[in-house]
Amino acid sequence: AQSVAQPEDQVNVAEGNPLTVKCTYSVSGNPYLFWYVQYPNRGLQFLLKYITGDNLVKGSYGFEAEFNKSQTSFHLKKPSALVSDSALYFCAVRDPRGARQLTFGSGTQLTVLP
């Protein structure tokens, strides 16, 4: 079975500071990993994905994530946070040897303070 953990329900960061949103996963094989963002009263929007290759993945809006196989982590990062980055962030995983559906974490509410 595949699973995802987002250990922080809430992350607060000051505008201009770097931000990190944590994600750890569990799958039996090599994972496909994703980050999505949800703004209030909207659907989820794709940010970035790791399928294979370089462990550092760059995505939309200046976000990036680092795949760490030994720590089974896929933390989302941004060097300089913006107030407009405030949103709900979801990590998701898929075992490529299994069915196509993604398993999502419980979400992390990011608040960037002006």
Next chain:
Amino acid sequence: NAGVTQTPKFQVLKTGQSMTLQCAQDMNHNSMYWYRQDPGMGLRLIYYSASEGTTDKGEVPNGYNVSRLNKREFSLRLESAAPSQTSVYFCASSDSGTYGYTFGSGTRLTVV
């Protein structure tokens, strides 16, 4: 550039009433999904359809049925709504190439 369209956006039902949530995608994706989102629980898979003509249960299928009407449309039916089904419902689609999902904007359902 519609992507995934869900209707309705909001709905209030009385306990025991039935309704169907509609979902359509115009990206020629093979796979479609229904998730529910509840505070602190993330998104949980209700049902999915890997391809036209097939449907399978997800993590929380009880109280729901689905129909993959054609490649574009995947509907979710609540036969006898219960307050525990109060949630935000999201439809999504994917193809075998991108590995990720495109989501609809959601249906906020309240059962009283």
